[in-house]
Amino acid sequence: MKRIFIGITVLITLFLMLLLFRSMTSPSRQKDYPAVSIPEISPEAKRHLAEAISIPTISFGEESRFDSTAFQRYADFISRNYPLVDSLLEKKTFNDFSYLYHWKGSGDERDPILLMSHYDVVPVEPATIHNWRQPPYSGAIVADTIWGRGAIDDKTAGIAILETFEQLLQEGYRPRRDIYVALSHDEEKGGSRGASSMAAYLQERGVRFDYILDEGGAITEGIIPGVEKEVALVGIAEKGYLNLELSTSLSGGHSSIPLGTNSIDVLTAGLARLRANPFPARISEPLKLFFDYLGPESTLAMKFAFTNADVLEPLILQGLSQIPQGKANIRTTMVPTIFSSGIKENVIPKVASANINLRIIPGETVESAIAYVRKTLDDDRIRIQAQDGASDPSKVSDVESEAYEMVCRSVREIFREVVVAPHLLVGGTDSRYFAELTDHIFRFRPLRVNPDNIQSFHGLNERVTVADLENSIRFYYQLVRNSAS
Numbered sequence: 110m111k112r113i114f115i116g117i118t119v120l121i122t123l124f125l126m127l128l129l130f131r132s133m134t135s136p137s138r139q140k141d142y143p144a145v146s147i148p149e150i151s152p153e154a155k156r157h158l159a160e161a162i163s164i165p166t167i168s169f170g171e172e173s174r175f176d177s178t179a180f181q182r183y184a185d186f187i188s189r190n191y192p193l194v195d196s197l198l199e200k201k202t203f204n205d206f207s208y209l210y211h212w213k214g215s216g217d218e219r220d221p222i223l224l225m226s227h228y229d230v231v232p233v234e235p236a237t238i239h240n241w242r243q244p245p246y247s248g249a250i251v252a253d254t255i256w257g258r259g260a261i262d263d264k265t266a267g268i269a270i271l272e273t274f275e276q277l278l279q280e281g282y283r284p285r286r287d288i289y290v291a292l293s294h295d296e297e298k299g300g301s302r303g304a305s306s307m308a309a310y311l312q313e314r315g316v317r318f319d320y321i322l323d324e325g326g327a328i329t330e331g332i333i334p335g336v337e338k339e340v341a342l343v344g345i346a347e348k349g350y351l352n353l354e355l356s357t358s359l360s361g362g363h364s365s366i367p368l369g370t371n372s373i374d375v376l377t378a379g380l381a382r383l384r385a386n387p388f389p390a391r392i393s394e395p396l397k398l399f400f401d402y403l404g405p406e407s408t409l410a411m412k413f414a415f416t417n418a419d420v421l422e423p424l425i426l427q428g429l430s431q432i433p434q435g436k437a438n439i440r441t442t443m444v445p446t447i448f449s450s451g452i453k454e455n456v457i458p459k460v461a462s463a464n465i466n467l468r469i470i471p472g473e474t475v476e477s478a479i480a481y482v483r484k485t486l487d488d489d490r491i492r493i494q495a496q497d498g499a500s501d502p503s504k505v506s507d508v509e510s511e512a513y514e515m516v517c518r519s520v521r522e523i524f525r526e527v528v529v530a531p532h533l534l535v536g537g538t539d540s541r542y543f544a545e546l547t548d549h550i551f552r553f554r555p556l557r558v559n560p561d562n563i564q565s566f567h568g569l570n571e572r573v574t575v576a577d578l579e580n581s582i583r584f585y586y587q588l589v590r591n592s593a594s
């Protein structure tokens with residue numbers, strides 16, 4: 110017995126030593142590049158962003174509140190401040206306010222690239238306006254910060270791209286391959302008029318892109334546990350999207366004589382079953398790559414976990430399940446977002462309905478998600494209806510590709526000490542409409558996100574530092590030169 114015990118202890122020790130050896134010897138995947146020289150950033154850039162923020166290009170839930178004057182002002186603002194972009198690049202307008210710019214290259218064989226951004230913003234909750242330290246549509250520049258709705262999501266990127274192009278045109282730069290820029294006006298409403306129309310137009314013309322860069326990841330500071338360096342998270346995939354309407358229709362009647370189970374009972378019991386039976390957790394391909402890239406850059410404990418993620422999967426999944434962001438990364442999530450039933454206090458309603466919103470992990474599909482919900486509800490009194498606008502998870506873009514290297518290189522050339530790592534985007538972007546037009550979609554903005562400003566995204570006190578704006582311009586400048594020279 111004692112011998113068996115010793116044997117097992119020796120085996121476990123050897124196994125742990127093997128894992129430790131693996132984590133200590135896993136090489137860094139970060140590449141070094143020589144420093145680059147970037148021209149001075151125009152002092153006008155921050156004023157341009159401030160003006161862009163001051164134009165309230167808001168995507169409201171109700172179509173009737175759409176303010177076309179603001180969107181028209183934004184168009185005038187672009188023409189006025191970016192005269193070379195406006196006059197020298199081919200521009201096509203979609204549904205009045207989304208713009209596709211085409212900068213023709215000198216004709217080399219490579220497929221074009223596409224840089225995307227949206228300039229519509231989410232509304233500010235009226236009750237919170239007084240909690241803003243600077244008014245949300247002021248574009249106030251205070252010390253080193255530019256304030257207002259859209260600063261992070263996503264006006265800084267659009268302005269940085271326009272600044273870059275204006276600068277390059279001024280310098281007489283001519284790209285060797287074609288470059289497209291898409292500025293869309295309804296991303297916050299799902300992109301059905303902007304990005305969707307642009308993608309259909311390009312597809313009709315047979316345009317294929319080497320890569321597409323849209324919003325998504327950012328440069329995180331002090332957010333990823335166990336990694337002290339800043340991390341540029343480049344989204345290589347995004348989750349799928351699905352709304353399901355669940356409804357029941359049973360006998361109603363007078364509330365003084367309840368007849369037994371009614372529609373509200375059946376539907377709430379169904380929702381409780383869904384809550385108790387989440388989708389299975391697993392490490393998807395993008396998450397595995399995230400571990401592979403960050404493992405070598407982490408503190409010892411995290412290095413051990415990240416580099417041995419394959420063996421330690423159950424433990425890692427358990428750990429990630431404890432935090433909302435972790436949970437969203439390891440499984441298809443579902444959450445009820447609308448519930449409606451009842452018309453009067455003393456009437457038992459005949460009908461109850463709920464919307465559940467699902468975000469589908471790579472490896473699963475809209476179809477398999479519906480099948481899981483049906484099986485879990487296991488109640489044919491609950492009708493399940495998929496709503497319009499569903500999408501499967503995106504393909505996973507190849508991190509061994511030249512296109513990924515181009516993005517990483519541009520990050521490392523500008524942000525010397527930043528670690529670059531692929532990741533899974535749990536939200537959705539306009540880029541999903543372009544899935545058929547390229548094999549490589551990357552989702553990244555070179556903006557710094559930290560515990561101090563992370564809540565401002567779609568929330569209060571959205572703001573960006575002047576340094577982040579200037580670094581964004583440097584990044585796009587370098588990306589264009591790396592990709593199109």
Ligand SMILES: [Zn+2]
Nearest residue numbers: 262263296324
């Ligand atoms: Zn956005």
